[in-house]
Amino acid sequence: MKKDEYFEDEFVEDSYRPLASFPKIDRREFLRITGGGIIVFFTIGDTALLEAQRRGDQYPTDFNAYLRISADGRVACYTGKIEMGQGIITSLAQMAADELDVALEAVDMVLGDTDLCPWDMGTFGSRTTRFFGPPLRAAAAEARTVLLDLAAEQWQVPRERLSAENGKIYVKNDRTKSISYGELAKGKVIERHPQQQTALKAPGEFKIVGKPVLRRDGVEKVTGKAQFSGDVRLPGMLYAKILRPPAHDARFISADTSEAEKVAGVQLVRQGELVAVLHPLPDVAEEALARIKAQFDKPAAQVDDKTIFDHLLKNAPDRNVVDQGGDVEKGAGLADETVEATYLNSYVAHAAIETHTALARVEADKATVWASTQVPFRIKEQVAEAIGFPADKVRVITPFVGGGFGGKSAGRQVVEAAQLAKLTGKPVQVAWSRAEEFFYDTFRPAAVVKIKSGFSKAGKLAFWDYGVYFAGERGSQQFYDIPHHRTASYGSRGGVHPFGTGAWRAPANNTNTFARESQIDMMASRAGVDPVRFRFDNLKDRRFIRVLEAAAKKFGWTPAKAPSRRGLGVALGTDSGTCVATIAQVEVDSQTGRVQVKRVVCAQDMGLAINPEGAAIQIEGCITMGLGYALTEEVRFRGGEVLERNFDTYELPKFSWLPDIETVIIEAQDEPAQGGGEPAIITMGAVVANAIFDATGSRLFQLPMTPERVLAAMKG
Numbered sequence: 001m002k003k004d005e006y007f008e009d010e011f012v013e014d015s016y017r018p019l020a021s022f023p024k025i026d027r028r029e030f031l032r033i034t035g036g037g038i039i040v041f042f043t044i045g046d047t048a049l050l051e052a053q054r055r056g057d058q059y060p061t062d063f064n065a066y067l068r069i070s071a072d073g074r075v076a077c078y079t080g081k082i083e084m085g086q087g088i089i090t091s092l093a094q095m096a097a098d099e100l101d102v103a104l105e106a107v108d109m110v111l112g113d114t115d116l117c118p119w120d121m122g123t124f125g126s127r128t129t130r131f132f133g134p135p136l137r138a139a140a141a142e143a144r145t146v147l148l149d150l151a152a153e154q155w156q157v158p159r160e161r162l163s164a165e166n167g168k169i170y171v172k173n174d175r176t177k178s179i180s181y182g183e184l185a186k187g188k189v190i191e192r193h194p195q196q197q198t199a200l201k202a203p204g205e206f207k208i209v210g211k212p213v214l215r216r217d218g219v220e221k222v223t224g225k226a227q228f229s230g231d232v233r234l235p236g237m238l239y240a241k242i243l244r245p246p247a248h249d250a251r252f253i254s255a256d257t258s259e260a261e262k263v264a265g266v267q268l269v270r271q272g273e274l275v276a277v278l279h280p281l282p283d284v285a286e287e288a289l290a291r292i293k294a295q296f297d298k299p300a301a302q303v304d305d306k307t308i309f310d311h312l313l314k315n316a317p318d319r320n321v322v323d324q325g326g327d328v329e330k331g332a333g334l335a336d337e338t339v340e341a342t343y344l345n346s347y348v349a350h351a352a353i354e355t356h357t358a359l360a361r362v363e364a365d366k367a368t369v370w371a372s373t374q375v376p377f378r379i380k381e382q383v384a385e386a387i388g389f390p391a392d393k394v395r396v397i398t399p400f401v402g403g404g405f406g407g408k409s410a411g412r413q414v415v416e417a418a419q420l421a422k423l424t425g426k427p428v429q430v431a432w433s434r435a436e437e438f439f440y441d442t443f444r445p446a447a448v449v450k451i452k453s454g455f456s457k458a459g460k461l462a463f464w465d466y467g468v469y470f471a472g473e474r475g476s477q478q479f480y481d482i483p484h485h486r487t488a489s490y491g492s493r494g495g496v497h498p499f500g501t502g503a504w505r506a507p508a509n510n511t512n513t514f515a516r517e518s519q520i521d522m523m524a525s526r527a528g529v530d531p532v533r534f535r536f537d538n539l540k541d542r543r544f545i546r547v548l549e550a551a552a553k554k555f556g557w558t559p560a561k562a563p564s565r566r567g568l569g570v571a572l573g574t575d576s577g578t579c580v581a582t583i584a585q586v587e588v589d590s591q592t593g594r595v596q597v598k599r600v601v602c603a604q605d606m607g608l609a610i611n612p613e614g615a616a617i618q619i620e621g622c623i624t625m626g627l628g629y630a631l632t633e634e635v636r637f638r639g640g641e642v643l644e645r646n647f648d649t650y651e652l653p654k655f656s657w658l659p660d661i662e663t664v665i666i667e668a669q670d671e672p673a674q675g676g677g678e679p680a681i682i683t684m685g686a687v688v689a690n691a692i693f694d695a696t697g698s699r700l701f702q703l704p705m706t707p708e709r710v711l712a713a714m715k716g
Contacts, residue, residue: 033116034076036189038069038146038181040139066118066139067096069147073167073182075100075107077136080120080377081128082112083217084401084408085621086677087614088128090216094610095133098208099140099201101164102181109216112376112398122375124406124503126576126675129610133673134200141198150184203608203669210669212613217400227399229357229372230431237359237427238267239282240420241289243275244436248499248640250296259291269423276420278428301639303498308446309344312470315496319467319488323477331463331484335454339522343451343515345471345685345703347635348444348504348628349644351652354402355437360417361427362387368395371414374404379411386415387422405625406503407441435645442502443635447471449515459527461538468512470496475509475575475682480520481540498640505622506678509575510629510685514703517571517686521562522699530559531570531690532583543605544572547581550603550664555583562694567598569691571683576675578606582623582683584659586691590714593707595631595692597657602680603664607671619663619680626684627653634704 068076077096083089093107100107110116112123120132144164151169152159155177163172169184171177203210220226243255252273260277261268266288267278275292279285303311332338359370360383367389373379376396384391401408417430432440448469454462464485468476473489504510524534532552539545551557551570560566567586574580585599600623609615632651636643644650689700698713 034068035070037071038143038185038188038190040067040143040146066136067100067143069143069181069185071182071186073102073106073180073185075102075143075181076110077107078110078117079132079136080112080114080117081123081132082374082376082398082401083109084123084374084404086123086128086618087215087611088123090213091129091610091614092133092136093216094208094211094213095137096140098206099137100144102167104208104213106167112373112396114376114380114394114396119377122378122409123404124374124409126506126578126677126679129673130577130675133610137200138198141200145198146190147181147184150190151179154179154184206669209610210608210612213611214613215617221400228354228402229359229370229399230354230429232359232370232399232429234359234361234427237429238278238280238420238424239285240276240278240417240428240430241282241285242416242430243289243292243294244439245296246641247296247298248439248642250298250640253295253297255295256293259293260288263288263291267424269420271419271423274416274419276416278420278424278426282431298641299639301641304638305346305446305634305636308346309448312446312448312491312496316469316490319490320473321486321488322473323487324485325478325482326463326484328463328465328484328486331482332452332454332465334456334484335462336457337523337526338452338454339519339526340452341450341519341522341701343449343511343518343701345444345447345511345514345629347446347501347637348633349438349441349635349650350403350405350407350443350504351437351441351628351633351647351650352403352405352407355432355434356408356413356440357429357431358411358414358417359427359429360414360421362418362421362425365389366393366395367418367421368397369414369418370397370399371411372401372408373398373411373414374401374406374408375411378409379414382411382415383418387418405505406507409502410442410500412440434647438635438644438646438650439642440500442500444504444507444510444629445470445472445497445501447508447511449511451515451519453519453523455523455527459529459534459537461523466516468508468515471511472508473512474507475512475573476516478516479541479544479572479574480535480538482538498637499642505625506575506682509573509678509682510626511703513571513573513682514685514689517573517683518689518699518701521569521571521686521690521693525562525693528561531562531694532557533559535570535572541579543579544574544581546666547579547603547605547664548572550666551581551583551601554603554662554664555599555601557583562690563697564694565697567691567695569687569689569694571686571690573679573682573686575679575682576677577672578604578674578676578679580604580679580683582680582687584687584691586688586695588692588695588710588714589707590696593709593711593714595688595705595707595710597627597659597688597691599660599662600687601662601664602683603666604676604679605666605668606674606676606679607668608673609665609668609676610673612665615665615676616663618676620661622678622680623661623684624653624658626681627657627688628704630685630688630704631657632704632706634706
């Protein structure tokens with residue numbers, strides 16, 4: 001089954017199964033739990049289903065219970081998606097409310113509960129709005145049709161004479177005659193399966209979609225009322241602390257737990273290599289864990305954070321050409337000047353505010369888990385397998401998730417909590433410490449990019465030969481107008497790494513955009529052409545031209561050949577169907593090498609922006625997070641031993657770093673909505689590197705661009 005280019009690097013083999021094997025919601029049980037009402041059991045049509053399968057966002061073929069209208073007139077939207085700060089709790093409600101003609105406040109979102117929600121692959125890749133939004137809107141439109149039909153039958157008038165507005169049905173020529181959605185739903189259990197695609201509203205009809213709305217969960221989160229997995233409390237629950245190895249390649253030999261067992265109230269669990277201490281107080285469990293004397297065999301390190309790049313190149317598989325056009329060798333002969341460079345990026349941690357956390361309760365033949373996860377249905381199956389339960393006897397509830405960025409797709413902590421709950425007979429919480437979080441994180445992979453390219457005397461790109469090693473292909477495909485080009489990928493996140501690697505906000509694209517846009521900038525400088533002008537001269541794609549024009553206008557760009565000593569940089573990129581242009585201004589301290597980003601302007605063409613306020617917040621978050629991987633975030637290691645254990649050595653962006661951020665969202669209401677949670681981050685490495693070059697005349701080829709590397713480049 002073909003994968004979508006935007007899904008690459010977040011594809012999980014064991015979650016990509018034939019549709020017939022998906023867990024299904026029992027319709028009668030669903031009706032019993034929800035209490036009836038008007039329910040749209042919605043299945044997207046055959047064409048849309050095939051397209052969803054092609055993209056990797058699969059749906060069960062029987063039904064998806066997306067919407068319920070109850071007797072009080074409230075609308076409940078059920079989805080297997082989860083809220084981890086990206087704002088879908090607001091934007092999905094906007095889509096449902098607009099199609100259904102109800103107030104936004106009347107829509108309740110039920111997210112990530114595997115007993116109530118339709119099966120979903122997970123929340124990642126900026127896919128929710130693009131792929132889940134259309135069937136959700138169709139379900140809401142179908143529900144509105146059901147309501148109009150009910151009113152038409154009750155009043156014995158043609159449906160065409162009725163209109164829906166703010167949760168009520170009116171007779172068009174007699175506004176005194178109305179009936180609420182709640183009255184129509186009262187005492188009824190109506191199931192609807194659409195037979196054909198229901199017409200959706202045109203952009204000109206929107207009243208809620210496309211309007212800026214404050215986050216619905218904002219007050220809860222800033223006041224501390226929001227519930228995360230670590231906030232859930234159950235009677236008699238225990239806190240677990242687990243013995244961990246010193247390195248990923250260390251072999252467990254033995255553990256002396258005698259001193260730990262002397263701590264009052266401690267319960268010790270040993271099962272194979274799982275050694276855990278549990279107590280009603282987490283600090284007491286921590287104290288008991290510290291008393292365990294464990295022995296591990298840790299082999300000598302074969303690779304570290306200095307030698308990793310040679311290691312990757314030596315172990316690279318044969319190339320896989322992912323994009324090409326023309327003849328690269330012919331193009332090289334036509335170039336008047338050739339530029340060749342190698343780009344590197346180190347491992348980067350997700351470093352989410354909330355560490356991996358889960359609370360599990362096992363009662364008789366039923367297990368319930370409250371989990372910090374991006375993939376509740378995948379976790380459901382992992383728990384079932386780990387404790388020997390049928391999947392339909394496991395319920396996963398996903399409260400708010402305190403940041404994921406692709407890092408909360410594995411379920412180790414959930415499985416640990418479930419196993420310990422079954423073994424002890426009590427609810428058990430496993431909340432990783434920051435050191436555990438760093439140790440078990442699936443890092444953004446270290447990677448190498450090699451580029452050889454050339455241009456003509458007229459400043460036109462002649463050829464492009466691009467190879468990316470172990471990052472992945474997402475974002476590597478060429479969008480500039482280059483007659484002769486080839487893009488190849490060598491390996492992805494395979495076993496050459498000394499520990500786990502995985503998706504990291506716009507996986508692969510940060511690496512690929514850093515390399516591509518740095519290379520484009522070098523050619524512009526060698527050609528003696530302003531870097532914005534050089535990009536315009538080598539673009540044909542109207543969307544890229546549009547975002548670059550918007551960013552340059554907002555910034556007030558004045559053309560000049562780089563390095564101009566102004567400290568200005570520009571970068572373009574595309575991710576999740578969205579095109580982005582970023583311009584930045586930096587200051588570089590010539591004595592310390594420290595870089596201060598002073599101003600960032602980011603223009604984004606994301607099609608229809610469901611919630612422009614939420615989109616702007618996501619852009620600002622991407623820019624802030626991007627400063628980290630651009631300037632300081634780097635995981636140091638020796639073999640399987642991770643040396644970063646907390647934020648005293650792993651430096652995240654600080655408020656004092658933040659530049660003035662200005663966002664531009666291109667008006668494109670007639671275009672399909674695209675992803676907005678990741679695109680703006682991909683340009684941050686390149687735009688800062690290009691601005692440093694413009695300020696100093698020194699080019700940085702490795703991320704992060706630490707003060708030490710900046711000083712070395714300036715001296716070199």
